[in-house]
Amino acid sequence: MKAIVVGAGISGASAAFLLKKLNYDVLVIEKLRIGGKAYSVAQNGYVIETGPNGFLENKKEILNLVYESGFEKELIEANKESQRRFIYSKNKLWELKNNPISLLFNGFFSIGGILSFLEEPFVRPLLEDETVEDFVLRRFSKEMLNKLIGPMVCGVFAGDPSRMSMESNFPRIKEVEKEHGSLIRGLIDLMIKRKARASSAKGSLSANLLSFKNGVLSFIEHLLNGVDVVFDEIGEITKNEKFYLKGKTANYSADIIVFAIPSYALTKVFWDADREFAKAVSSVEYAPMSVLAFGFNKEGLPDIVNSFGYLFNLEEIEDIIGVLFDSSIFKGRAYKDKMLIRCMVGGALRKNSPFKSNLFEIGIKELQRSASIFLPPEFFYKLVHPKAIPQYSLGHKNVLNSVKDFEDKNKGLFITGNAFWGISLNDCVKASYDLIERVGG
Ligand SMILES: Cc1cc2nc3c(=O)[nH]c(=O)nc-3n(C[C@H](O)[C@H](O)[C@H](O)COP(=O)(O)OP(=O)(O)OC[C@H]3O[C@@H](n4cnc5c(N)ncnc54)[C@H](O)[C@@H]3O)c2cc1C
Numbered sequence: 321m322k323a324i325v326v327g328a329g330i331s332g333a334s335a336a337f338l339l340k341k342l343n344y345d346v347l348v349i350e351k352l353r354i355g356g357k358a359y360s361v362a363q364n365g366y367v368i369e370t371g372p373n374g375f376l377e378n379k380k381e382i383l384n385l386v387y388e389s390g391f392e393k394e395l396i397e398a399n400k401e402s403q404r405r406f407i408y409s410k411n412k413l414w415e416l417k418n419n420p421i422s423l424l425f426n427g428f429f430s431i432g433g434i435l436s437f438l439e440e441p442f443v444r445p446l447l448e449d450e451t452v453e454d455f456v457l458r459r460f461s462k463e464m465l466n467k468l469i470g471p472m473v474c475g476v477f478a479g480d481p482s483r484m485s486m487e488s489n490f491p492r493i494k495e496v497e498k499e500h501g502s503l504i505r506g507l508i509d510l511m512i513k514r515k516a517r518a519s520s521a522k523g524s525l526s527a528n529l530l531s532f533k534n535g536v537l538s539f540i541e542h543l544l545n546g547v548d549v550v551f552d553e554i555g556e557i558t559k560n561e562k563f564y565l566k567g568k569t570a571n572y573s574a575d576i577i578v579f580a581i582p583s584y585a586l587t588k589v590f591w592d593a594d595r596e597f598a599k600a601v602s603s604v605e606y607a608p609m610s611v612l613a614f615g616f617n618k619e620g621l622p623d624i625v626n627s628f629g630y631l632f633n634l635e636e637i638e639d640i641i642g643v644l645f646d647s648s649i650f651k652g653r654a655y656k657d658k659m660l661i662r663c664m665v666g667g668a669l670r671k672n673s674p675f676k677s678n679l680f681e682i683g684i685k686e687l688q689r690s691a692s693i694f695l696p697p698e699f700f701y702k703l704v705h706p707k708a709i710p711q712y713s714l715g716h717k718n719v720l721n722s723v724k725d726f727e728d729k730n731k732g733l734f735i736t737g738n739a740f741w742g743i744s745l746n747d748c749v750k751a752s753y754d755l756i757e758r759v760g761g
Pocket residue numbers: 326327328329330331332349350351352353354355356357358370371372373374375552553554555580581582585609611705708709736737738739742743744745746748
C-alpha cells in the first residue's frame with residue numbers, strides 16, 4: 321500500500337515514520353524545508369533553534385517516539401541550574417518561584433491583585449467556553465491578566481488572550497474549574513497529589529524540558545531516514561477513482577494521503593475540491609513571529625543570563641514577547657565561553673513587529689532595557705515566520721468537527737498538523753499516533 325504525507329514538519333515526519341512501521345510505502349512531499357517550524361541552524365559554534373527549543377517530559381508521546389525510533393542517545397535535559405524564570409514588570413525582573421503564593425507577598429501584585437486572588441474560590445464556575453481574557457477577568461483581575469497569565473499565554477502561544485478559546489487551549493484548566501468550583505482549590509489539590517506522587521517515586525515536582533544534542537531538526541531528519549522525500553508544493557487535489565495531488569513539478573497518487581500542512585495551505589489545496597471544508601479550516605488564523613539569536617562573549621554578562629529567561633507584563637511589551645537564555649538552558653548550544661540568547665518578536669499582540677527592518681537594533685535595545693546587557697553581540701541570526709503559530713479562538717471546536725466530518729466523508733484522506741489538535745511538539749506527535757489508529761481502523 322502506498323501512502324503520501326504532505327508536509328515534513330514534526331507532524332508529517334512522525335506520521336511518515338509510523339506509517340512506514342505499518343509497512344506502507346511512504347512518500348513525503350515538502351514545499352520548503354524538512355523540519356517546518358522546527359528548524360535548527362548550526363553556525364559559528366552556535367546551535368540555533370528558529371522554532372521550538374524542546375518538549376516537556378511529562379507527556380509521553382514524543383518520548384515514546386524517540387525510543388521507538390532509536391534516537392534516545394541524542395536526548396539532552398535542560399540544566400537544573402537554569403530553571404529560574406522571570407517576568408519583566410515595572411522596570412524590573414521578578415522571579416517566578418515554584419510556589420505562586422510567593423508572588424503575592426513580594427510586591428509584584430498590588431493589594432487589589434492580592435484580593436482578587438483571595439476572592440477567587442468564591443467565584444462561580446462557568447460551563448461554557450470563553451476567551452482566556454474573559455476567564456481571567458471573571459476569576460481574578462486585569463492585573464493578573466497583564467502580569468502573569470497574559471505573559472505566559474503570549475510566551476507559549478504567541479497569542480492574544482482576548483481571542484483565544486479557554487477550552488481549546490487550556491482544556492485541563494476549564495476542567496479543574498468545573499470539578500473543584502475554583503481554580504485555586506483545584507490547583508492546591510493537584511499540587512498535594514503531585515507532591516505525594518513525586519515523593520513516593522522520588523521524582524521531582526516539575527516536568528523536565530528535553531531536547532536533542534544537535535537541535536530538534538535532527539530528530540525530524542532521523543524520523544525521515546529511509547523515507548522518500550521530494551520537494552514540491554501541492555496546489556490542488558482531484559478525485560477520479562483515486563485521489564490525485566497536483567504539485568508544481570509532478571502529479572502524485574496513493575492509497576492514502578495524510579495532510580500535515582498549515583490550515584491556510586489546506587484551504588488552497590481543497591478550494592475547488594471541497595469549498596466548505598476549505599472555508600472551515602481557513603478560520604484558523606496565525607500569529608507572526610521573528611526569532612532573533614544573539615551570540616555574546618560570556619564574560620561580563622549579568623547573572624540573569626544563567627537563568628531560563630523571561631516574559632513581559634503585557635502593558636510593557638514593545639516588540640519582544642520573550643527572551644530565552646538558550647545556552648544556559650541546554651548544554652552545547654554555544655561554546656563554553658559564549659552565550660546564545662534568543663528573542664521572540666511579535667505574536668498576535670504585536671503583529672507588525674516581526675516585519676520591522678531594524679530587528680537587530682530592537683533586540684539590542686530590549687536586552688539593554690530589560691536585562692541590562694550592554695556588551696555588543698559577536699553574532700546575530702534571524703528568521704521571520706510570517707505565520708508562526710496557529711491561534712485556537714472561540715469556535716475552534718467547530719473546525720475540529722469539520723475535520724472529523726471531512727475524514728468520514730473521504731476515506732483514505734487524513735488531516736493532521738498543529739492547526740488542529742495542539743501546537744506543542746508533544747501534541748503534534750500525539751496527533752500522529754491518533755492518526756495511525758484511524759488509518760489502522
Ligand atoms: C518560534 C516558535 C517557537 C516554538 N517553541 C515551541 C517549544 O518550545 N515547544 C513546543 O513544543 N512547541 C513550540 N512551538 C510550536 C511547534 O514548533 C509547532 O507547532 C510545530 O513544530 C508545528 O509542526 P507541524 O509539522 O504541525 O507544522 P510545520 O512545522 O508548519 O510543518 C508544515 C510543513 O508543511 C509544508 N507545506 C506547507 N504547504 C505545503 C504544500 N502545499 N505542499 C507541500 N508542503 C507544504 C511546510 O513547508 C512545512 O514544512 C514553537 C513554534 C514557533 C514558531
